[in-house]
Amino acid sequence: MMSVLPYLVAVWIFLTGCYGIVTSRNLIHAVGCLAVCQSATYVLLLAVGYRDGGTAPVFSDVEPGSRPVVDPVVQALALTDVVVGATVTALLLALVIQVSKRHGTVDPDELSELRG
Amino acid sequence: MTRRVRRWVLAVGGAGLAALLVAACPALPPFGGATHPYGDRVVHESLARQTANTIASVNFDQRAFDTLGELGILFASVIGTVVLLRQTRDERRAAPEPAAVSLPVRRYALIVLPVALLTGLYVVAHGQLSPGGGFQGGVVAATALHLLYLGADYRALENVRPIGLYEVGDALAASGYLVTGFAGLLGGTAFLANTLLPYGTFNTLASGGTVPLLNAAIGMEVACAVVVLLARFLDQAVEIEKESGS
């Protein structure tokens, strides 16, 4: 069980986030759910890179080679995406504000009614 | 599409996706396993280049080209936000009401602001040694600046934040990253190859060749980007109003 539990948690977080996006009645809430989906990818990546009994491959306070280390590649992938993901969230929120200015609502259902 | 139809589509698609994902889980390498071929090679290579923080070595040396892509996304989303949230013709600026902030909060903000800025710089500067780097430190420093909004009011923040300067800083940092990359090309090797500077002594601030330079460029880029983004949002939320609305 332990060998797949982290992956299952990542799957659960991703699917929950998707459910939230589709059923959302407020675009700001949908953007928040997208942030939840993003965090699923970080959990998955870091779970793939983990090694039992390992420690971070940062050698400022441990001697190289003295302890097993976890995989740094996936950490580098997740690390950049956390920050870049936040700016993309900002871009989406800017779009939501624009939608609210143009149409006076942020409910996706009302918006699709406006389009006809 | 009505809500009910949409829910059904979601239920069917979601169930299919869930089944596929769960079926894929046992096929992944088992959690905590000992085989990490890429990780082992990266650690070896990073130690050969005297970079103590392997993750910084991946980001700013071994896969620096990927980080250039991330930089592009960051830059593009900042430009997109600035364009989307500019002041339109039917809007006007209303001076925000001065906020009443209690004395303990104000004192706390003014004491923590320099500490947080310093921590941000520390996190950027030690990026190639201890956990941290340009991405994290930039966000910390930029967030610290907004303690002025929380501890005083929006006008105090505007006084220390000439937004044009940060936009220029954003562009300068992005081009600094590119120039460091092209310098490798001029030096007779590949774009963004870490051959320009000596690798230095392991676990000192000047170690890792071009890693500290690229790290600093990213730190500046992220800090300026976050300040510009938040400035647009604060403008919209605090100052800009629709002309006919009031």
Add this chain to the structure above:
Amino acid sequence: MNGWTATATAVLALGGGATVWGVATGPLGRRVVAQNLSTSLACPVLLLLAQGYGRPSYVDLALVLALLGPVGTLVFARLLAEDLEGDPPGARAATYAVAVFGATVVIVLCAVAGPGRAMVKLLVTGALLVAGNLVASRALAGGFSGSRHG
């Protein structure tokens, strides 16, 4: 697993569970208090983990959380001030209990670390943690509107 990580596990399971429950349900006042307590609980947990894993460099995380956690709470205190005015949240007992827990963890870790650079970092983190926690909960309890009269 050693004593440090075992303590961290216990705090995470009990305190973390309680704050998630508190932030997801109930009136707005309770939710903001739970958010504030979550950062001030996570900070000592991170310190305990740094000690348990034998990695002093992990203390940077606790330092950043001690700095930015209260800032996040101040964001909510500022932007939800109107909604919170009606029923100012006051969870004095829980706030002080968490502050005392954080201070205890910092003091114990200082005693273990002994005098030096690591101890200074721990003390700075602890001071920021406790001060930030108390100021943020004060701000939530109406600190932003408190000075309108004086």
Add this chain to the structure above:
Amino acid sequence: MDDPLIVVALLLVAACATAAVAVRDPERQALVLAVLGTALAVLFTVLQAPDVGLSQLAVGSALTPLLLMLSVRKVRRRERGKGRTR
């Protein structure tokens, strides 16, 4: 080795993510997302990824909540202003 710790951190993140989706009011969701950010940072530390944890703390504790709350405020103010002119 540190299995219980990993399991607790994973379950905490899963519970928090579920709560973040289930809470429908954007202001209250921003509060849950702030807690989710902290829980994720602890999980990343447990998975020995302090760099990612630091990133998540820097972004999740103050930046994302501030962006979300400012957007909510802007949208609310517009809707209120619209109500007044009608």
